[in-house]
Amino acid sequence: MRLTLRTMLAYLDEMLEPADAQELARKIEDSEFATGLMHRTRDVTRRLKLAAPRLDGRGLALDANSVAEYLDNTLPAEQFPEFEKICLESDVHLAEVASAHQILALVLGEPAEVDPKMRRRMYTLAERQPEAEAKDGYGVSPAEEPTVVAPVAAAVPRRRRPEVPEWLRDQPKQRNYWLPAVAAALVVGIGIGAYALFLRLEKTPGPAVAQVDEAAKAAAAKSVTPDTASPPPVAENSAAARDAVSSEPSPDSVPAPPPSDTAHDVAPSRTDVPDDPFNTDVPGALPDDSSPAAVPAAADALPAPSADEAPLPAKTADEAALTDQALVPGRTATDADAAPAVQTAAIGRLMTATDILLRAEGADRSWRRLSIRDPLAAGDELIALPTYRPAIVFSTAGGVTAQLLGGAVIQLSAADRQGVPGLHVIEGQVVILTAGKPGTQLNLQIGDRACVLTLSGVDAAVAVDVRRSLPDGADPRTEAATTTADLYVHGGEVEYVDQAGGARETVKAPGYKALLPAPGRSEPLDGSEVTFPTWITGNTLSQVEKWAADAVEKDLAAGEPVRLRLHELADNRKVEVRSLAAQCLTLLGDFEAFLPALNDVNQRANWNTQIDAARRALARGPEMAEQLKKTFEVQRDSKKAKDLYDMMCGYSRQQFLGDTAARLVADLDSDELDFRVLAFWNLQKISVGTLGYRPEYTGTKRQQSIRAWKQKLDAGQLVPKS
Secondary structure, three states: OOOOHHHHHHHHOOOOOHHHHHHHHHHHHHOHHHHHHHHHHHHHOOOOOOOOOOOOOOOOOOOHHHHHHHHOOOOOHHHHHHHHHHHHHOHHHHHHHHHHHHHHHHHHHOOOOOOHHHHHHHHOOHHHOHHHHHOOOOOOOHHHOOOOOOOHHHOOOOOOOOOOOHHHOOOOOOOOOHHHHHHHHHHHHHHHHHHHHHHHHHHOOOHHHHHHHHHHHHHHHHHHOOOOOOOOOOOOOOHHHHHHHHOOOOHHHOOOOOOOOOOOOOOOOOOOOOOOOOOOOOOOOOOOOOOOOHHHHOHHHOOOOOOOOOOOOOOOHHHHHHHHHHOOOOOOOOHHHHHHHOOOOOOEEEOOOOOOEEEEEOOOOEEEEOOOOOEEOOOOEEEEOOOOOOEEEEOOOOOOEEEEOOOOEEEEEOOOOOOOOEEEEEEEEEEEEOOOOOOEEEEEEEOOEEEEEEEEEEEEEEEEEEEEEOOOOOOOOOOOOEEEEEEEEEEEEEEEEEOOOOOEEEEEOOEEEEEEOOOOOOOOOOHHHOOOOOOOOOOOOOHHHHHHHHHHHHHOOOOOEOHHHHHHHOOOOOHHHHHHHHHHHHHOOOOOOHHHHHOOHHHHHHHHHHHHHHHHHHOOOHHHHHHHHHHHHHHOOHHHHHHHHHHHHOOOHHHHHHHHHHHHHHHOOOOOHHHHHHHHHHHHOOOOOOOOOOOOOOHHHHHHHHHHHHHHHHOOOOOOOO
């Protein structure tokens, strides 16, 4: 098949047969100009501000008929080179041809849906033109007809007025005009019955209503004679006392209550108290009920329950701790002390609306997308999908902001007694910033390591990188992964306090600290020996990855489960969307789209990314490994499923010294693409160079590179280093 602009458009819109598509893909890959033209075609079709040709344009590439003839392969052969030259030189014409081809591919691939209203309007179009009946078949009235002297036999016959066939006409619907009248009568009858019942109930009050009336009369009688009525017992922190004091017209107009020696003394008059309801140091001041710290302090003022009263329920652990803390002598209750009293309150919110952040909800742990309106509570497990950078802000501790990079898995923890929130980084990269307030703190947990970070300065910024890795050849179902964590300070300074040992250390920017050093590294590196990764300060996504992220973000609705929609996106016609959807499903522990991605030639640029995502998922626990093995057994037979699972786990040095290397070299010539991809991925870990091998090549084209790999095997060069 020749590589032309029209065949390239058919390849981009997936209208070719598999064999022709593979042949054309190789030709595009071998030609630098064709590769650039393919990316340029995708770019111009997505540019919103690009102009379009006129509808009544003239010329070879401006005429819509010429474009249609070119796409339909009916344009004269001598005009093909000139037409394609115009499209290659002009972005407007290239976008017009590519967009028209894409629309035709969609319309011809699926049945077109016509709106029933539009269909009826087209059928009755002739009946809506009464002025046309006075004209002939060509729309010209007899008075406007020019006088033409011609033989009668040569007269042009008039066109008959079109008539709509009977089977296309809409049948008149029989309407039952008596239904609205019956409905209105029923509504009126129900209303009359309800009104009569209301009048009957109003005339015959029940015992409860009579008691309420008597109580109201008694209260009114007491309010008329305030001099003789004794005031009811009121606690200092009750709402009734606050309302009574706030509703006084003036301090002098109300007489002072009589003295009493009982436990139900009324709070003293506030005529000599400053107008500050939050001043708890002044005797007689009423604490605000909205402040949780004031509730335990006023608990001792309540009367003790009598013998015949029901005992109060026992305090919970959090309430007891809060009460004991508030009653410590010499300690002032603050809002930070009262924060742990409500563990279900929101401790943070999502800040970014276009970056996808998922939360596990329900007993089935279904992942749903969060919106900026959804509160985040303690215990929430959150995942940032690949290529996105969602940011969350904590509502306590001065507004600490945590930005999650794609693939990060975290869990939120409740704030401690000082109001410091907690963040458990399970895996991935997180950038922690301040909201302009120096001295903010954050409880950070990584594995079994817990520490307190204090961000000093308004520009303090720290990045945490947590990696979970499996040893080569280890089965993740039985062996645990090793966790390594690094801390990068790229702004201000950060004070690090280890909660276990109490060690305190200050790291200034640019600084580095190994929170969990990698195995085999005795001494942690200092900041001068470490190169800061690029993901800390900037976005490293390519333009294709940005296109895929935009497409996936528009299809995932907030508040809805995302798993089913990601499976639909894994079959999308765009390669970049399919690849991103498969990575997202792998991150969530769903491996159904993993093997199809390895068998998709068009995703060859992302094969290593797909394998790395699956390996990171395996390192998160034995449940993930068991799920991957079950998925392989469903998609392949038991023997092939075991071989694929072993290749995903990798091989140790002892296994390579056996027959593993020979088996991997043999799999380079397998008939199944996923076997060739995984075998080549394992060999690349112990060898330098590809020897010209490409898993997507045909069998004939692979033979020369396979012979080179066999020679390397026979020479004993396929041995991993110690």
